[in-house]
Amino acid sequence: MPMQLRTRNILAAAILSAGVVLGATAADVNTAIDKGVSRVNSAQASQQKIDSIDNSIRAAEREYRGVVKEVDGLKVYVEQLDKQLAAQDNELAGIEDSIEKVTLVERQITPLMLRMIDSIDQFVKVDVPFLVDERSKRVEGLKALMGRSDVTVAEKYRKVMEAYQAEIDYGRTIESYRGTLDGREVDFLRVGRISLMYQSLDGNVLGVWNSAAKQWEMLEPAMKSKLMAGIRIAREQAAPDLIKVPVAAPQEAK
Known part of the structure; x- marks a missing residue:
């Protein structure tokens, strides 16, 4: 049953009961019913509006808190x-x-x-x-x-x-390498910077650098074995050992 019709019936019953007691006329009853219904409808509309405003306020409040x-x-x-x-x-x-x-x-x-x-x-x-x-x-x-x-x-x-x-x-290593000297291929032996010697590939020609004279000088054949031993040590073909090498005499500093 619709809410408005139900409300009207309830009001009508209440007013009829009162009308019987007070001796009211039917016209008065209808008028009272209409006014009651109007007030109820107005109250319902107001409540719906209030509920809508309340929901809007709550939504705005939640949005505000989020922001x-x-x-x-x-x-x-x-x-x-x-x-x-x-x-x-x-x-x-x-x-x-x-x-x-x-x-x-x-x-x-x-x-x-x-x-x-x-x-x-x-x-x-x-x-x-x-x-x-x-x-x-x-x-x-x-x-x-x-x-x-x-x-x-x-x-x-x-x-x-x-x-x-x-x-x-x-200045602190020993090295043997092959190169050329005066157009001849020879094996060089460098002992640090204190001695630089060479021998021809056939072993017949030996020489040493004279730092004082700035030139090569011939070595005596007796140095061949010592030179060969130094070359083998430099090439790691023999164990390290003491060898004798020709060293230029120190010069007096000027």
């Missing part, structure tokens, strides 16, 4: 970003300072490396003449390297230091 929560989260996120930006600014300032220092170091170290290469070049020319081609090519390679823009200063410095280390190692 407030999101804003709080954004505030925390923005604060964290501000901290990161501050840290990045400090790091950027440090990087810029390092770049300036690197640029200054590069301007200072490049002339130094050029002087170091010239020193190696001059040293090779006045040193004991062993592996002359190899050592000269190393120096020329360093000079060419310094002119390249695609190689970093750090790499250039590393190559220069490698060349210096190689020259240092020559």
